Amino acid sequence: MKRALNFNAGPAALPEAVLAKAEKEMMNYLGCGMGVMELSHRSNEFEEINERTKNLLRGLLNIPDDYEILFLQGGASLQFSMVPMNLLEEGSAASYVLTGTWSEKALKEAQKIGKAVTAASSKHDNYRSIPSTSEIDIQAESSYLHITTNNTIYGTQWHSFPEGLPNPLVADMSSDILSRPLKLSSFGLIYAGAQKNLGPSGVTVVIIQKDLLKRSEPGLPSMLNYQVHAESKSLYNTPPTLSIYFLMLVLEWAEALGGVKQLELMSKHKSALLYDAIDRSDGFYTGHAEKESRSRMNITFTLENDDLTTAFLYEAEESGFTGLGGHRSVGGCRASIYNAVPLENVEKLADFMNSFRSRN
Structure with missing residues (x-):
């Protein structure tokens, strides 16, 4: 078979070794007589996949123990709402740096939840650049500062991140996670849709400092509450089992590489x-x-x-x-x-x- 020279922005190319292994296991995962998409999410086989995937990600990104790893659904677009619903504190504001379409959308959704303001923007030059740290105007009482680390539409990327902030740094890393080492202690929360660097569409990775889970109010709908998902080990509802399995294979490939x-x-x-x-x-x-x-x-x-x-x-x-x-x-x-x-x-x-x- 002649493979396409795939430069799609997402869903994007997957490693051929991953596709080959998934094809081999498609009808019979580790001798259980079922494919992964047929497994119960409460089965031992899938719970092992779920835990192995988290451990691989923790090892590859050197994620400290005081951070929780969640596998959620709804893509990064749902995180545009979940982040402010869980982290935006009453009487405070959320600050956003605008560097492209996706950060604009994140701000727009946050403004539906509470007060959200622009801390810096490069819209004036058609998003050709990333604002410098000195350009970011963030109030000390802000609940968090949100950035989009890579901008797929305009082709820009943060090559260094704000340090020593008086509030948590939240980052949409959907299109460049796993492409470089990270100093996780600089971030309060990272989220990423999988369909660019991590795997197929269907699963979204959230890495959140455990202390921030305390901000998730009990009155939030359960499916939109980070604390609920953390307590249930991302198994509160039926997770995207096949997508998590592919994520595991991609992380194994990255580790071997x-x-x-x-x-x-x-x-x-x-x-x-x-x-x-x-x-x-x-x-x-x-x-x-x-x-x-x-x-x-x-x-x-x-x-x-x-x-x-x-x-x-x-x-x-x-x-x-x-x-x-x-x-x-x-x-x-x-x-x-x-x-x-x-x-x-x-x-x-x-x-x-x-x-x-x-x-x-």
Whole structure:
């Protein structure tokens, strides 16, 4: 079978080794005579999957014991509501740094729950950059500061994080979690939809400082209460069992590859190949993000005109590439090079970009 050269922004590529192992176990997981999607979430087999997945994630990201790991549903979009519902304290405000569409949506949902304000924004330059720490205006009494660490649509990424805040730092890491080491003590809560760097769609990872669980009021609906999910070990209701199983396989793959430090080296190398093709093109390709804010996960760029863009995308698809169209809100082109995108596929794309430029 000829595999596509997959650069989709999400759901995105999965490691071929993961897909092969899942295919092998699809009808008979560890000799139990059932596939994972058929297992009871109360069975010993699935409880072992659930715990192993948490332990793998804790080891890979060096998550301290005073943080809880939750596997939830509803994607990052549900976390836009759950975060303020659980963490926004009465009489206080939540602060948001706007760096793109998803942070805008997070702020909008928080404002439905309580007072939420903009602490900094790069909207004035069409989200081409990440605000500096000195630009962030956050009040000491804020319940938390929210950031989106990687912006898939605009191709920007935080390369360092605010330190020494008087309030918890909350981060949407849906599109760059597991791509670099993290200092977890800098964060109060991290959330990430799995469908970019962790696995298939269907499961959302939440990593929360245990002290923050005390903010979850008993009057919250149970399904929207972090404390309830923590107490039930993410088994309050039927979890997305197959997605958690795939998450486990991806984490096993990452561990075998050499862990997060190795994944970071790979992402730096892959992104450098594509940015080099852009920077050496004498303006034929123009990157959207300012250089110091460039994402290593989503490389966004435009060509000189719409006709060239159409031709580029058409020829790319004919050559086996998929997912290179820019987001409908900004147009242009975008190559998403998450952890599972092989280096050889990125090399082929860089060669294609250079070849297309020389022919046009």
